[in-house]
Amino acid sequence: MEKVLVAGTGLIGTSAALALREKDVAVYLSDIDADAVRLARELGAGQEWTGQDVDLAVIAVPPHLVGEVLADLQKHRAARAYTDVASVKVDPIADAQRLGCDMTCYVPGHPLAGRERSGPAAARADLFLGRPWALCPGPDTNVGAVRLARELVSTCGANAVTVGAREHDSAVALVSHAPHVVSSAVAASLMGGDDVALGLAGQGLRDTTRIAAGDPLLWQRILAGNALPVAEVLERIAADLAASASALRSGDLDDVTDLLRRGADGHDRIPGKHGGPVHDYGVVQVVLQDRPGELARLFNAAGLANVNIEDVRLEHSTGLPVGVAEMSVRPQDTDRLADALRFHGWHVPPVPSGNAVGPAVRGRATSPQPS
Ligand SMILES: NC(=O)C1=CN([C@@H]2O[C@H](COP(=O)(O)OP(=O)(O)OC[C@H]3O[C@@H](n4cnc5c(N)ncnc54)[C@H](O)[C@@H]3O)[C@@H](O)[C@H]2O)C=CC1
Numbered sequence: 001m002e003k004v005l006v007a008g009t010g011l012i013g014t015s016a017a018l019a020l021r022e023k024d025v026a027v028y029l030s031d032i033d034a035d036a037v038r039l040a041r042e043l044g045a046g047q048e049w050t051g052q053d054v055d056l057a058v059i060a061v062p063p064h065l066v067g068e069v070l071a072d073l074q075k076h077r078a079a080r081a082y083t084d085v086a087s088v089k090v091d092p093i094a095d096a097q098r099l100g101c102d103m104t105c106y107v108p109g110h111p112l113a114g115r116e117r118s119g120p121a122a123a124r125a126d127l128f129l130g131r132p133w134a135l136c137p138g139p140d141t142n143v144g145a146v147r148l149a150r151e152l153v154s155t156c157g158a159n160a161v162t163v164g165a166r167e168h169d170s171a172v173a174l175v176s177h178a179p180h181v182v183s184s185a186v187a188a189s190l191m192g193g194d195d196v197a198l199g200l201a202g203q204g205l206r207d208t209t210r211i212a213a214g215d216p217l218l219w220q221r222i223l224a225g226n227a228l229p230v231a232e233v234l235e236r237i238a239a240d241l242a243a244s245a246s247a248l249r250s251g252d253l254d255d256v257t258d259l260l261r262r263g264a265d266g267h268d269r270i271p272g273k274h275g276g277p278v279h280d281y282g283v284v285q286v287v288l289q290d291r292p293g294e295l296a297r298l299f300n301a302a303g304l305a306n307v308n309i310e311d312v313r314l315e316h317s318t319g320l321p322v323g324v325a326e327m328s329v330r331p332q333d334t335d336r337l338a339d340a341l342r343f344h345g346w347h348v349p350p351v352p353s354g355n356a357v358g359p360a361v362r363g364r365a366t367s368p369q370p371s
């Protein structure tokens, strides 16, 4: 794969282009918005496409436009193979078929990585590192096209997952699209909160609502393209919420307790760092002063103690001069790390023995999210 065209130089297209440029692939850029191409070019994502032939064209436009962009590029015989990155797959494939596209050289795709910001300015070359990237070749797709799509995925540092289009859409309804709506519902409820309430917001609220900041128009297109699978998941979640509200009103908390238990179990099923299985790490908590260099000192102290930090999470309340860093480490390293940090003067709450499974400190390593 020597030459790639990225059609649609927004967040995802420009991120892919930057990753390809890092590996010295020649990248050409096009977008209906000339400013988006200019900015992507200035970021080093490639040069403007003026009709050059390429090996692979990556279509990175909103889902409802994939079919027409594919048809247009194929009309100009722009590439040997084509892929897209849209968050839904069944509808764009149907659009492409309806528009008479050549399906043999089209490999529908979807990187499971993104951000809550749009446009080339938000792009990052490392956006896809270690993330799954779904590929949905059909029965007629030729092997050369699949090989090029897989090369794109690996060059971006992601892991290709081959899956049928319908199965993909049901899966992402569960793990991405319904969660987005739920996040939006929680965030929307904050519109009724006063400044006192919002001033008490903690990290949990930020975690729960981060994705709600995504572009509403793009998400409307994504949800419209996966309406029934998303509706099914939302109905199940709504039933759980309704049962919890009734239980709270009646004072019989069994249903709430059941939901909380199932929630903890469901959370445990989310794969951990690098997409691998969830590990039970020990967690060491440290109270940190909010001042420059504090995290660097902390990591340095862990390094001197020869402890590898598998994951780190910062809890910080608005306006407070201190925060808490939670470091996930191998269970056998927790005591050594805690002792070393205390030696260097940090306040480290006691780490209960066997903390890899203790409820208060049980650690689950999750991939750090792009911020
Ligand atoms: N935002 C996210 O986190 C993720 C988005 N995706 C998918 O990636 C695709 C792109 O999304 P983003 O990069 O976030 O959106 P974006 O809004 O940042 O970029 C989309 C770009 O497509 C351009 N565009 C629109 N119509 C076009 C056309 N006819 N020809 C050429 N360019 C055109 C727009 O001008 C814009 O620059 C969508 O299909 C989305 O479902 C996939 C994974 C994550």
Ligand SMILES: O=C(O)C(=O)Cc1ccc(O)cc1
Pocket (backbone or CB within 6 Å): 086, 087, 111, 112, 113, 114, 115, 116, 176, 211, 369
């Ligand atoms: O921001 C995140 O954590 C995401 O999960 C973003 C995301 C948004 C849309 C997709 O189709 C895939 C990934």
